[in-house]
Amino acid sequence: MKNQEAYLNKAAMYDLLGNYYKYSHPDLHVLYYRKHLKYMRKAMEVGRADRERENQPSYIRFLHAVPDVSNVDIYINANRVLKNVAFKDISDYLTLPAGKYHIDIYPAASSVTTIISKKITVEPGKVYTFAAVGSRNKLQLLSYPHDPVVPNGETKIKFIHLSPDAPAVDIAVKKGDVIFPNTSYKEATDYLALTPMTVNLEARVAGSSNIVLNLPNMKLQPNKTYTIIALGMASGKPELDALLLEG
Numbered sequence: 001m002k003n004q005e006a007y008l009n010k011a012a013m014y015d016l017l018g019n020y021y022k023y024s025h026p027d028l029h030v031l032y033y034r035k036h037l038k039y040m041r042k043a044m045e046v047g048r049a050d051r052e053r054e055n056q057p058s059y060i061r062f063l064h065a066v067p068d069v070s071n072v073d074i075y076i077n078a079n080r081v082l083k084n085v086a087f088k089d090i091s092d093y094l095t096l097p098a099g100k101y102h103i104d105i106y107p108a109a110s111s112v113t114t115i116i117s118k119k120i121t122v123e124p125g126k127v128y129t130f131a132a133v134g135s136r137n138k139l140q141l142l143s144y145p146h147d148p149v150v151p152n153g154e155t156k157i158k159f160i161h162l163s164p165d166a167p168a169v170d171i172a173v174k175k176g177d178v179i180f181p182n183t184s185y186k187e188a189t190d191y192l193a194l195t196p197m198t199v200n201l202e203a204r205v206a207g208s209s210n211i212v213l214n215l216p217n218m219k220l221q222p223n224k225t226y227t228i229i230a231l232g233m234a235s236g237k238p239e240l241d242a243l244l245l246e247g
Contacts, residue, residue, distance in 0.1 A: 007043035011036050056125035059093040061247075063131040065162040065231045066139060067238050069115065071108035072132070076101050084108045087238065088231065090129075090245060098124035103141060105132060116141050127247065129227070133162050133186060144188050146247045150225050156191040157218075157226040159183055166234035167205050169212060174200040182206040196222040203230060203242070213240050 018032035062074055064085045074082040074091075082091050085108075105116040116132055118141045127146040134140050150156050159171050159180045171180035171189075180189045183206075201215035212234060220226055224246055232240045 004043050004046040007039045007046060011039035011043060014039065056098070057095045058098050058122035058124060059095055059127045060122060061093045061129055062091045063129055063162075063229070064089050065131045065133050065229070066135065067164070067231070067233050067236075068136045069132075069139070072115065073106050073108050073111070075104040075106070075111075078102070078104070080111075088241070088243065090243065093127070096122060098122055098126075103130070105141070115139055129245075129247065131160075131162060131229075133164070135164050142186060144227075146225065146227070147191060148225055148247065150223060151193070153196075153222050154193055155196045155220040155222055155224055155226070156193045157220060157228065158189045158191045159228045160188040160230070161185050162229055162231045163234055163240055165236070166212065166230065166240060169203045169230070170206050171201055171203055171215075171228065174202050174214070174216075178204075191225065194220060196220050201228070213242060215242050215244075218244055 014032045014036035018029050018036055021028035021032065062082060062085065064072060064087050067087060069087070071084045071086045073080055074085060081094060085091065100119060100121050103116070103118050103120055104114045106114055116139050120130065120143065122128060127148055129144045129146065131142050131144060132139065133142055144160055161169060161183045162185070164185060166185065168182050168184040170178045170182060172178040179192055183189055198217055198219045201218055202211050203213040203215065204211050213230065215228065218228070227245045227247055229243045229245065230240065231243065232238045234240050
């Protein structure tokens with residue numbers, strides 16, 4: 001919208017100049033009138049692109065990442081959209097028009113008292129994972145946006161730390177270099193672009209060589225994006241684990 005406003009301002013300026021020179025300098029009149037038309041076309045193109053973008057749907061999925069909460073049902077605007085979601089379950093993407101929504105999460109087969117109730121906003125054309133995180137007495141619904149665009153033939157990956165009792169970690173190539181340093185609980189890294197490969201990774205206590213979780217055989221295919229999510233308990237049950245998700 002800002003670009004469109006800038007183009008319209010330029011178009012108006014050149015229109016004034018064209019009219020100013022209309023009788024005294026016909027050549028300048030024609031020059032400025034052409035510039036006026038040029039920036040009017042640019043403004044219309046930007047406006048059309050903005051309208052198309054605003055009409056694009058959004059895509060959201062839900063992850064149950066609360067280790068001490070049993071299965072749940074998930075409602076959007078009072079309509080149940082997911083049933084009996086277990087810990088570590090990730091839903092398929094749901095397609096929604098951009099806008100504001102109310103999310104309610106209940107214990108499975110119950111709609112009496114919510115365990116999470118939150119208003120969310122989804123933007124047009126965006127892709128999100130909404131993760132229920134925390135522990136039974138302190139629950140949150142967090143939003144993690146994804147960028148599905150990847151250069152042709154390449155791949156990319158990021159990491160999200162969702163283990164409530166685990167320390168900050170480094171994600172590293174097994175016996176090798178750190179690729180995602182010092183990621184704390186609830187934090188997400190930026191994407192890292194890679195050549196498609198199968199790679200063995202490990203999670204270490206940040207700044208140390210102490211391995212807390214092995215992440216073997218991470219198969220990263222071309223033209224796809226991935227997210228590694230650590231969840232579970234570093235001390236206790238269910239044990240610390242990791243998911244490799246597309247997106």
